[in-house]
Amino acid sequence: MQTTLLLDIAADADPDLRxxxxxxxxxxxxxxxxxAAAAASDNVGQIVYCGLNGAIVxxxxxxxxxxxxxxxxxxxxxxxxxxxxxxxxxxxxxxVVADEMAARIGVHEGVTxxxxxxxxxxxxxxxxxxxxxxxDTAVLLFTSGTTGxxxxxVLRHENLTSYILNTVDLLAAEADExxxxxxxxxxxxxxxxxxxxxxGGRRIVYLSAFSPEDWVRTVDVERVTHAMLVPTMLxxxxxxxxxAGSSLPSLRALSYGGGRMPEPVIARAMTAxxxxxxxxxxxxxxxxxxxxxxxxxxHRTAFAATNPAVRRRLHSVGxxxxxxxxxxxxxxxxxxxxxGESGEVYVRGAQVSGEYLGKKxxxxxxxxxxxxxxxMDAEGYLFVEGRLDDVIVRGGENISPGEIEDCLRxxxxxxxxxxxxxxxxxxxxxxxxxxxxxxxxxxxxxAAHIRAALRSTKTPEAWFFTEELPYNExxxxxxxxxxxxxxxx
Amino acid sequence: MxxxxxxxxxxxxxxxxxxxxxxxxxxxxxxxxxxxVVALDGTASGGTVDPAFAGGVLIGKRYVDETSGIEVLGTKxxxxxxxxxxxxxALKEAKPLPASD
Numbered sequence: 001m002q003t004t005l006l007l008d009i010a011a012d013a014d015p016d017l018r019x020x021x022x023x024x025x026x027x028x029x030x031x032x033x034x035x036a037a038a039a040a041s042d043n044v045g046q047i048v049y050c051g052l053n054g055a056i057v058x059x060x061x062x063x064x065x066x067x068x069x070x071x072x073x074x075x076x077x078x079x080x081x082x083x084x085x086x087x088x089x090x091x092x093x094x095x096v097v098a099d100e101m102a103a104r105i106g107v108h109e110g111v112t113x114x115x116x117x118x119x120x121x122x123x124x125x126x127x128x129x130x131x132x133x134x135x136d137t138a139v140l141l142f143t144s145g146t147t148g149x150x151x152x153x154v155l156r157h158e159n160l161t162s163y164i165l166n167t168v169d170l171l172a173a174e175a176d177e178x179x180x181x182x183x184x185x186x187x188x189x190x191x192x193x194x195x196x197x198x199x200g201g202r203r204i205v206y207l208s209a210f211s212p213e214d215w216v217r218t219v220d221v222e223r224v225t226h227a228m229l230v231p232t233m234l235x236x237x238x239x240x241x242x243x244a245g246s247s248l249p250s251l252r253a254l255s256y257g258g259g260r261m262p263e264p265v266i267a268r269a270m271t272a273x274x275x276x277x278x279x280x281x282x283x284x285x286x287x288x289x290x291x292x293x294x295x296x297x298x299h300r301t302a303f304a305a306t307n308p309a310v311r312r313r314l315h316s317v318g319x320x321x322x323x324x325x326x327x328x329x330x331x332x333x334x335x336x337x338x339x340g341e342s343g344e345v346y347v348r349g350a351q352v353s354g355e356y357l358g359k360k361x362x363x364x365x366x367x368x369x370x371x372x373x374x375x376m377d378a379e380g381y382l383f384v385e386g387r388l389d390d391v392i393v394r395g396g397e398n399i400s401p402g403e404i405e406d407c408l409r410x411x412x413x414x415x416x417x418x419x420x421x422x423x424x425x426x427x428x429x430x431x432x433x434x435x436x437x438x439x440x441x442x443x444x445x446x447a448a449h450i451r452a453a454l455r456s457t458k459t460p461e462a463w464f465f466t467e468e469l470p471y472n473e474x475x476x477x478x479x480x481x482x483x484x485x486x487x488x489x
Numbered sequence: 490m491x492x493x494x495x496x497x498x499x500x501x502x503x504x505x506x507x508x509x510x511x512x513x514x515x516x517x518x519x520x521x522x523x524x525x526v527v528a529l530d531g532t533a534s535g536g537t538v539d540p541a542f543a544g545g546v547l548i549g550k551r552y553v554d555e556t557s558g559i560e561v562l563g564t565k566x567x568x569x570x571x572x573x574x575x576x577x578x579a580l581k582e583a584k585p586l587p588a589s590d
Contacts, residue, residue, distance in 0.1 A: 001495035001510065009508065009564045013548055158494075165510060165562070167586050170549030179588070192590040200588070226588050255589045281589035290589040322583065 001161040003138050004065035006199045007032065014171055019197075020055045020204045028058060028198070035063025036129035038122040044094045044112070046070040046140065048087070049185065050105070051098030052208040056116055057185045058194045059123075060096060061139070065157070068133025072140040072152075073186040077473055080104050086142055086150065087111055139191055140357070141285050144472065152357040153285045155191070162350035163288040164195050166323040171201035178250075180218055180227040182207040187474050189228055189258070192289035202226060210473075212240035216248065223250040228281075230258040230475030235265045238272055248273060253296070255279035259475045260386065260402055262409045262416075263314060270303055282317035282384055284370060288351040292326065292382050294318030309377070315406065316381040324349040328376055333369065342400070344388060345374040373400060390479055392421035392429050399431065399458055401479075407453045408433065413441035418469050420483050422462055432486055433460035436469060462486070490526075492519055492559065497529035502536045505546035505567020513557035513573060521546065522569020542577065544570035552578035 007029055010017075015026035023031065039047050039060075047064040049057065049071070057073070064071035072093070074086055084106050087095060091110030099115045114122070138157040142150040179202050183189045197204045205222045207214055215237055218224065229237060234256060241248055254269070254276050261280065270278060277296030283289045294316050302313040320326045327336050328343040337343045346367045354361050354368035362368045373385040385400040392399040401419035408417045416436040424430035435441060443463035450459045464486055470478040492509045499506045500521035506529065507521070519526050523539025546552075546563040553560045554573040561571055561578060571578040 001508070005495050005497075005508065009562075013564065161495075165551075167589070169583070169585060170562070170564075172549065172585070189590045196588065196590055202588070228588075228590050253588055255587070257589070277587065279587045279589050283589075293587065293589050295587050321586070 002065055002134060002157045003160050003195060004032070004062055006161065006164055006195055007062050010171060010198055010201060014201060017171070017201055018203045020058055021206070023055055025198070029062070030128055031055075031059045031123065032062035033066055033128035033130075034123040034126040035059045035119075036066035037126040038119060039063060039069070039094050039096075040067040040129065040133075041094070043092050043110070044069060045092040046072050046090060046094075048072045048074060048090045048093045048095040048111075049097075050074045050076050050083070050087075050095060050101055051116060052076075053181060053185055053190070053206040054208060055206070056096070056120070057190070057206075058198070058204070061191065061194055063129075065138060066129050066133070068135040070135060070137040070140050072142075073190070075142065075144075075184070075186045076101055077184075084108070089152070141186060141188060141191070143285060144476070153353065154355040154357055155188075155285075155288055155353050156355075159288045159351050159353045160192070160195060162323065163192065163290075164199050166351065167290070167321055168196050168200045170199060173200045173202040174225075176223070177202040177225045178205055178222055179203065180205050180207060180215070180222070180224040182210045182215060182233070183228060183230070184473065187258075188283070188285040188289050193228065212236040213244070216240045216244050216246055219248050219251055220246055225250055225252045226255075227251065227253075228255045228257070231256055231261040231265060232259065232471050232475040234261070234269055238265075238268055241272070248276070251276050253277045253279060255281050255293075257281040257283065257290070257317075259477065260384075260405070261315075263406060264409055266299075266314060267303070270299065280317050282382065286352070286354050286368060287347055287349075287370075288353060290321060291324045291347055291349070291351070292317045292320050294381070313377075313381050316377075316383050318382065319380050320382070321349075323351065326376070326382060327367070328374060337375075339376055339378045342373060342375045342385060345370045345372045345382070345384065390420075392419075392431055394421070394424075394429050394431060394457065395427040397457060404431065404433070404450060404454065404458055404460065407450055408435065408446065410453075411441075411446060411449050413438055414446070416469055418477055418479065418482055419460060420479055420486065422483070422487055430462060431458070431460040432462040432464065434464045434466055434469065434482055434486065436467065437465055441465070490516070490518060492517075497564070498526040499529050499531075499533060499565075500546070500567050500569050501525065501527050501533045502538050503567035503569040504565060505563065505569055505571075506565035507546065507552075507571065508562045508564055509559070510551065510562050511558060511560035513554070513559035515557065517557055517559075517574040519559070519561070520572040520575070521567065523572070524569075538569045542570045542572055543568055544577070546571060551581040551583070553581050554578050
């Protein structure tokens with residue numbers, strides 16, 4: 001099943017419903033078909049986009065689908081050299097580039113470059129594409145490539161439509177529901193938000209680039225009911241809302257994902273916005289977005305609980321979605337571990353692609369190894385501990401940075417922190433803590449705090465204080481940068 | 490009748506329309522209102538809904554036949570109900586999920 005069918009079904013059923021900004025579903029489909037006609041040509045193998053969020057993004061996504069071409073949005077935040085290296089890899093392609101970014105793109109064999117303004121002008125005179133084309137591949141997303149060259153994750157139409165049909169009811173949104181999309185279009189959540197919203201009948205409003213002040217203003221002006229944020233954005237949004245004197249009254253649901261949510265931040269958010277239902281969503285590019293979620297009721301129950309096992313679920317990513325199976329496996333990659341034991345998270349389901357260009361990495365039974373460490377409790381709640389690459393091996397003991405970071409963040413003098421493994425002659429690795437302090441903090445007090453809450457082998461041995469930690473724009477902590485910076489010390 | 494995923498069909502005897510989400514394991518006849526469905530761009534023969542298949546198709550609901558594995562999504566409301574080789578399809582109940590993206 002093609003992703004364009006999701007738009008076709010919704011547009012046939014309710015053509016006048018607003019889909020993106022002021023475009024209706026019927027207009028969005030007509031625009032996508034004009035985009036398909038303007039883009040399709042014998043020497044175009046895929047449609048590539050480099051630019052900010054806006055109505056052009058769903059037009060190109062669905063337009064590529066109608067034309068039977070993969071859609072490939074690029075990370076415009078990359079340095080010019082890396083961006084151009086990706087552009088070269090997309091040939092043969094049509095690259096639609098934001099006018100203000102066009103000067104950054106060089107000449108690449110097999111890549112036709114069009115400015116967004118020129119492409120939109122071409123769409124105005126193009127007929128609606130009336131052919132029918134199919135392609136297995138819907139979307140190509142380059143991973144962030146923190147370990148070597150970025151890989152192109154392949155998301156097939158079948159993966160994306162399975163995800164939508166299993167999680168969204170057709171046009172089930174209330175008439176006034178509006179989703180604010182602020183994640184970049186080259187992120188899986190930027191793609192899945194389009195498909196979910198169109199099929200569910202929820203209007204999309206785009207924030208072309210994220211700033212907490214613009215986010216708060218847009219929520220209030222557009223009467224936004226639903227939004228998704230990465231954890232690093234949430235704290236800043238709460239500050240901006242407080243400064244603007246807004247309680248974000250239109251907001252009903254706020255989902256978050258893409259990184260570990262510090263407990264003080266979610267606790268603050270739930271207290272400041274009691275009318276909002278919070279949803280923690282866990283997923284990867286390779287799984288077509290969300291595979292497990294912790295819903296609003298679970299948040300409230302955990303937040304109010306005195307039983308530590310229930311309270312702890314505030315750190316959980318909840319339970320697997322319908323159509324998704326999750327297993328926690330041991331270091332051999334085969335043995336399935338019991339409840340409460342930590343291992344690697346494996347996932348299987350029709351929405352799981354587990355595939356890069358030229359390389360399928362699911363096993364013969366369809367399981368995909370996420371490279372995330374995690375455990376599942378007796379009730380089936382999944383806890384994600386972070387990337388296995390980030391695990392610190394100290395004297396043969398595996399130590400997850402996340403647990404120590406959560407503990408540190410609970411200390412009033414800690415505004416933010418990162419725990420990393422540093423080279424150590426005696427233990428192989430030792431634990432380093434990089435702390436953004438709030439007011440005065442001394443390492444002796446912080447070390448005592450960890451020792452009391454966890455144990456001495458989990459107490460950082462090297463302490464560093466800094467003004468700010470390095471995050472990428474989708475909220476991922478750049479641990480490798482920190483390791484490089486502090487490994488000498 | 491090529492019931493491949495994504496193929497669109499309409500009832501011959503009522504206003505219902507549907508899409509095949511999952512194909513049957515082996516060939517068979519998808520019916521609505523007691524008559525074989527026709528391709529969405531085809532011509533409906535007309536006729537009346539068989540009272541034995543008059544439970545209705547609802548938009549956005551999914552219908553399944555466990556024996557053949559076929560799964561069908563209703564895309565337009567109609568009076569007739571769906572069947573596969575004469576077996577009535579069952580409504581697939583789904584718990585609403587909160588938006589996560």
